[in-house]
Amino acid sequence: MQKIKFNSSKVISSRLIYGCMRIAGDNTPADKTKGKLALRTALEVGYTHFDHADIYGAGHCESLFGELLTELKQETPDIREQLIITSKAGIRPDPQRYDFSADYLTTSVENSLKRLNVDYLDMFLLHRPDYLFNAEQVAQTFEQLKASGKVKHFGVSNFSPSQLSLLQSALDKPLLVNQIEINIHNISSLTDGSLDQCQQLGITPIAWCPLGGVVYPAWGNTFSKADEQRIAAELARQAELYNCSTWQLILAWLLKHPANICPIIGSTTPERIVAAKQALSIVYNHADWYRLLEARNGYPQP
Template identity: 35%
Template sequence: MSANVLPLAKHLPSASPLAFGCMGLGGSWNDTPWGPADADHAQAAVEAALEIGVTVFDHADIYTFGKAESVFGELFRRQPSLRDRIVLQSKCGIRFEDAHGPKRYDLSGAYILDAVEASLRRLGTERLDLLLLHRPDPLMEPDEIAEAFSKLHTQGKVTHFGVSNMNAGQIAWLSRSLDQPLVANQLELGLGHLEPIEAGTCFNDRQAAALPGALAWGGTMEHCQANGIQLQAWSSLARGRFTGDTTVDPRDEPARVLVHRLAQEHGVSPEGIVLAWLMRHPARIQPVLGTSQPARIRACGDALKVRLSRGEWYALYEAARGTALP
C-alpha cells in the first residue's frame, strides 16, 4: 500500500484523509427536540465538509442524546443521494445514568445489537459502513461481542468494525475472538493530547514519570500500524488551543505562536498546521474535525496543502510538550 493511502482505504476505498465529527450537530445535550434551525446548521456544516473533500462522517449514539444522528437522517431525507456519497460510521457502548445504573460502558452483545438498530432508525438508513465500540468495557466478553458483530455483518447492517479509546492489549485480546478485522481505533490525539506518541518516545526515560497516563498507551500506535488499523484522532484541533488569537493557558503560548508562524510561512490556516502535524506521522492518522462552524471546517482543508518538514514537526512537538525531548 502506498505511504499516502489511508489504512482504512483498504476496506473503504472512498475514505477521505479528514473525517467530520458530528458531535456538535442536533442542538443541545438534553431531551429538547431538534428543530429546523438545527437541521439547517447541520446541512451547512456537512456542505462545508464535502467542499474540502471529506467523505467520512463520524457519529455516536450518545451525541446530543441521539439528536446528531436524527438530524443527519433529516439531511438524507432532504438529499437521498448523500448516503451513497459518504462513509457513515457510528459508535456505541456508552450509557448515561438511568433507572438501571450510573453512567457506564456496555459492550454486551444485546446492547450492541439494540444500539445499532436505534442508530439505523435515527439515521434513516439500512447500514453503517463502520461501527466503533466507543469505550472499553471492563465487563466485555470478546466471544459475545464477536457473536453480535457476526450477526450485524450477516444481516448487512454493519460492513466493518473498529474500536475507540482502546490500547494495544485490549485490541489484540478482542481481535482473537473476531471473524472480522478491526479496521479503526479512534483515540484522543493531537498537539493537545500527546500521550499515545509520548508513550513511545519516553517509555525508557525518567520523563515518563511526569506524563500521567501516557505509558498506558505503550505500543498502541505501533500495534495499529503493524496490523493495518486506521488511527483516527478525536479532539484533533484541541478545542482551538493553538489556533486562536489568544490562549487561556500560558503553557500553550509557545505552541500557539509557532503554529501561527508556520501557517503564515506556508500560506495556510492555523487549523491546517495543527492537522498537518498529525497527518505527517507515518501511521497516516485521520483527524476527526470536531468543529461544526462552516468557516473553520473549510480552514481545516488547508491540512491537505502542506507537508511539514521533520524539523517543523519536532519543533511543534517540543513546543506542545513544553520541554525538550530526553
C-alpha cells in the same frame, strides 16, 4: 480531498472525517438548519466519511443526518453509496458505564439505522472499552450484526493496545480503526504503543479532538500559562512559515505521522470546514514537527 483505504477492506474514506457530534445543537429549528448547512458544506468540498454515536445529542444528531439524507436522495439517488457512515455505542448513563452486551449493542445499531434512515452502517465502533467485556461474546455479536447486513465493518474507540489485541484475537476479520484522542495536549498515543500498533496491523487511527490545546482547551487540560505561551509562539512562527492558520498547522502535524492519522473535523462553521482541507496540502517539515513537540514539552528530546 485526499482519500485513504482502510486496512484490507474496500472502504475508501476522505482523509478528513466530518464529526457529527454537534450538528443538532440544542435541536432548535435554527440549530438544525445550521447543522444541515454544515453537512452540505462538508459534502460539497469532498468529505465522504461522517462520524456518529448513539449518544450524540441524545440521538438527535443521527436523526438530523437522516432528515438531510432523505433530502439528498431526492437530488442524488445514489448518495448513500457515496458515503461512509460510522456510528458508535457502548456508553450508557444512569449510572455512567460502558456496556458491550449483545442486546444493548444490537439494539443500539438498530436504533441508529432508524434515526439515520439507512439500511446498514459502513462501520460500527465500540465507543469506550467495557472493562468487563468478553472478547468471544463481542465477536459473536459482531458476526450476527454482519450476517444480518446491518454492519459492514467494525472498529474501536479509545481502546488501549492490549484491549484492541484482545478483541482482535477473537475476530476473523480485522478491526479497521481505533478512534482515539490525539492532539498537541494528549500525545499518549505516541508513547503507549497505540500508533505503533496501528502501523503494525494496518489499523487507521482516527483522531478526535485534534485541535484540543490550540483552538479550545483539551479534555483534562494540564497546560500551564507558560506552556500555552510557548506552544502559541512556536505555532505562530510555523504558521507564518507555512502561510496557514495555527489550527491548520496542528492538523498538518497530525497528518505527518506515518500511521496515517485521520482527523475528525467537528466544526459547524462552513468556512472552517472548507479551510481544514488546506492542511492536506501543507508539506510539513520533519524538523518542524520536532520543534513543535519540543515547544509542547518544554524541553528538547533526550
